[in-house]
Amino acid sequence: MLIGDVARQSGVSARMLRYYDSLGLVRPTGRTEAGYREYSSEDIRRIFHVESLRSLGLSLREVGRALDDPGFKPSELVDDLIRRTRERIAAETELLTRLRRIGAAEPAGWEDVLQIVALLQALGSESAGKRQRAALSSVEEVPVPVEALVEAVLSESDPNVAGALRWALAQSGEGASALLAEGLGSPAAEVRKRAVQSIAEIPDDEATALLRDALTNSDIVVRRYAALALGARGATDAVPTLIDMIVEGTNDADAADALSALASDPASADQIATGLVDRLAHGAVEPPARRRLTQALADIPGVTSSRALADLSQDEDRAVALTATYVLRLRGGR
Structure with a gap:
C-alpha cells in the first residue's frame, strides 16, 4: 500500500x-x-x-x-506518565482558576488585566511584605476576585499578612462569607481557625449567621472565636460558650469582657448572671475557675448578680469571698 x-x-x-x-x-x-x-x-x-x-x-x-x-516493562513508564499527567492537570487547573479570576474582576482593558495578574502573583509570593502589599492594593487599586483573597487568607501563616487579608475581605462586599464557610469544614485545624477569624471581621448578617452556626462546630477553637465575635455583636447565643471559656481559663479575660458588654442590656444581664451563678454552684468546678467566675460576675449589673455576690461574700474560698465583698462595697457606694 x-x-x-x-x-x-x-x-x-x-x-x-x-x-x-x-x-x-x-x-x-x-x-x-x-x-x-x-x-x-x-x-x-x-x-x-x-x-x-x-x-x-x-x-x-x-x-x-x-x-x-x-x-x-511498561509499569515504570505508566507510573511516570501518571505523574506527568497529574502535574499537567494541576498546571492547567491553576491556569483556568487564574483566568476565571481575571474574568470575574471584569477588567476594562489590558492594563487592568496586567495589574490583576501582578496582584495574584504577589499574593502567592514567598515574601510576606509583597503578600501584605498585595492584600492592601486589592482594595485600593484594581480589585482582586474574592475567591483569590479567600484562598490566600486560608493559607496565610504570617499574622500581619493575615490581618491585611481579613481587612481586604471585610471590604470586598458580598460573597466572602459563603466562601469562608467552606473553610470551617476543612480537615486542617489551622484552616478552620483562619476561616472563623476572617468571618468574625465581616460585619454582615450572613457572617453573623455563620458565627451562630459555628457555636456548634466540632472544633472547640472555632466555637471560642465565634463566641467572642458574637459577643461583640450583641448576640446572647454566645453566653454559654463564653462562660465555658471562663471556667476553662482560655481567653477568659476576653470572654469576661464580652459578657460585660452583653450585660449592658438589662434582660441579657439577668441571663448572664444566672448562667454564672449556675456554674459557680456546680460542685465539679475547681477553685481557680470559681474565682474567675466570681470576677466575671462582678462586671455584671443587676439584682441577680448582687444577690449572688452577697452569698459569695460568705464563701469558703477566701479569694472568692474577698472579691465578692469588695464588689458589693463598690456597688453600695454608687
Whole structure:
C-alpha cells in the first residue's frame, strides 16, 4: 500500500509517516519500482500501535523503546506518565482558576488585566511584605476576585499578612462569607481557625449567621472565636460558650469582657448572671475557675448578680469571698 493510501486509512498524514520513517520508527518494508514507499499490513499495524501509545502521552522515543525493546516493562513508564499527567492537570487547573479570576474582576482593558495578574502573583509570593502589599492594593487599586483573597487568607501563616487579608475581605462586599464557610469544614485545624477569624471581621448578617452556626462546630477553637465575635455583636447565643471559656481559663479575660458588654442590656444581664451563678454552684468546678467566675460576675449589673455576690461574700474560698465583698462595697457606694 502506498503512502497516500496509508495516510487515508490510518489518519496519519503523509508528512508524519515520512517523519516516522526518518526516525526509524515505522519503516515501510518495500519500495515500488519507481522508488515509492510501500507499506505492508504489518507496517500499518505498527502505525496504529505508534498512534495508540502516543495517545497516552509517550514521546516518540518512548514509543520506539516500548515497541522495539523485548525487555521493556511498561509499569515504570505508566507510573511516570501518571505523574506527568497529574502535574499537567494541576498546571492547567491553576491556569483556568487564574483566568476565571481575571474574568470575574471584569477588567476594562489590558492594563487592568496586567495589574490583576501582578496582584495574584504577589499574593502567592514567598515574601510576606509583597503578600501584605498585595492584600492592601486589592482594595485600593484594581480589585482582586474574592475567591483569590479567600484562598490566600486560608493559607496565610504570617499574622500581619493575615490581618491585611481579613481587612481586604471585610471590604470586598458580598460573597466572602459563603466562601469562608467552606473553610470551617476543612480537615486542617489551622484552616478552620483562619476561616472563623476572617468571618468574625465581616460585619454582615450572613457572617453573623455563620458565627451562630459555628457555636456548634466540632472544633472547640472555632466555637471560642465565634463566641467572642458574637459577643461583640450583641448576640446572647454566645453566653454559654463564653462562660465555658471562663471556667476553662482560655481567653477568659476576653470572654469576661464580652459578657460585660452583653450585660449592658438589662434582660441579657439577668441571663448572664444566672448562667454564672449556675456554674459557680456546680460542685465539679475547681477553685481557680470559681474565682474567675466570681470576677466575671462582678462586671455584671443587676439584682441577680448582687444577690449572688452577697452569698459569695460568705464563701469558703477566701479569694472568692474577698472579691465578692469588695464588689458589693463598690456597688453600695454608687
